[in-house]
Amino acid sequence: MRYLVFSDIHSNFEAFEEFLRLKKIKGIDAYLFLGDLVGYGPNPNEVITSFRKIKNVHSVRGNHDKVIADLESSSLFNPAAAFSAEWSKVQISEENLLFLKNIPKGPLVVDHFITICHGATFDEDYYIFSVFEAIESFKFMTTSIGFFGHTHFPLIYYLRREKLDIVPLNDDTRIKLDPNTKYLINPGSIGQPRDKNPASSFIIFDSDKREIQFIRYPYEVKKTQKKIREAGLPELLASRLEAGV
Numbered sequence: 001m002r003y004l005v006f007s008d009i010h011s012n013f014e015a016f017e018e019f020l021r022l023k024k025i026k027g028i029d030a031y032l033f034l035g036d037l038v039g040y041g042p043n044p045n046e047v048i049t050s051f052r053k054i055k056n057v058h059s060v061r062g063n064h065d066k067v068i069a070d071l072e073s074s075s076l077f078n079p080a081a082a083f084s085a086e087w088s089k090v091q092i093s094e095e096n097l098l099f100l101k102n103i104p105k106g107p108l109v110v111d112h113f114i115t116i117c118h119g120a121t122f123d124e125d126y127y128i129f130s131v132f133e134a135i136e137s138f139k140f141m142t143t144s145i146g147f148f149g150h151t152h153f154p155l156i157y158y159l160r161r162e163k164l165d166i167v168p169l170n171d172d173t174r175i176k177l178d179p180n181t182k183y184l185i186n187p188g189s190i191g192q193p194r195d196k197n198p199a200s201s202f203i204i205f206d207s208d209k210r211e212i213q214f215i216r217y218p219y220e221v222k223k224t225q226k227k228i229r230e231a232g233l234p235e236l237l238a239s240r241l242e243a244g245v
């Protein structure tokens with residue numbers, strides 16, 4: 001099976017459209033989406049409408065999806081995130097709102113060896129930013145491989161003989177997975193990369209070869225920035241796209 005793992009689109013239609021056009025995503029058996037279709041960006045409806053056309057996708061909701069679907073308040077968000085969430089609620093069509101409300105809560109065990117979650121395996125909103133959170137997350141994972149999003153930072157935590165280590169994912173890389181090791185893998189973000197590289201990223205996991213392929217691709221950042229400014233969304237949301245932060 002070839003799985004495509006992607007996360008955090010954040011209403012960025014240019015990044016998502018470019019992703020859907022890539023030759024590299026042809027011949028995929030199943031898609032695994034790790035949450036945050038919306039929030040921050042200027043095109044919530046366009047992104048949800050396109051996303052709904054993807055066949056054979058397993059998804060979990062993100063914290064922004066939850067707030068924009070009115071399942072939780074935006075009061076815990078920072079001002080820019082809260083502003084964009086309230087703005088998105090006004091934009092979103094009834095049909096797309098219903099779709100958003102029905103994205104399942106993570107973690108989700110996809111099959112006997114893969115778990116997907118937005119934040120951590122023990123709490124959908126928790127950020128895995130360090131080995132401490134990764135260790136906790138491994139404790140609550142029943143499969144050998146877990147994919148998570150939320151931090152927008154592409155990397156792999158691996159646990160082998162009770163020793164935990166990290167592999168950052170920078171440029172296009174292929175990594176063979178060891179059957180006796182547990183992995184927590186973050187594919188980075190489609191719509192708002194935060195590892196100081198504005199290019200979008202995702203992962204292809206080939207379960208027969210037990211191989212991870214990390215892929216980066218550029219998109220028209222300037223076009224998205226222009227739309228953010230024209231919509232009257234906070235300037236920070238436009239500038240950070242270019243800086244990849």
Ligand SMILES: [Fe+2]
Nearest residue numbers: 008036062150
């Ligand atoms: Fe996110």
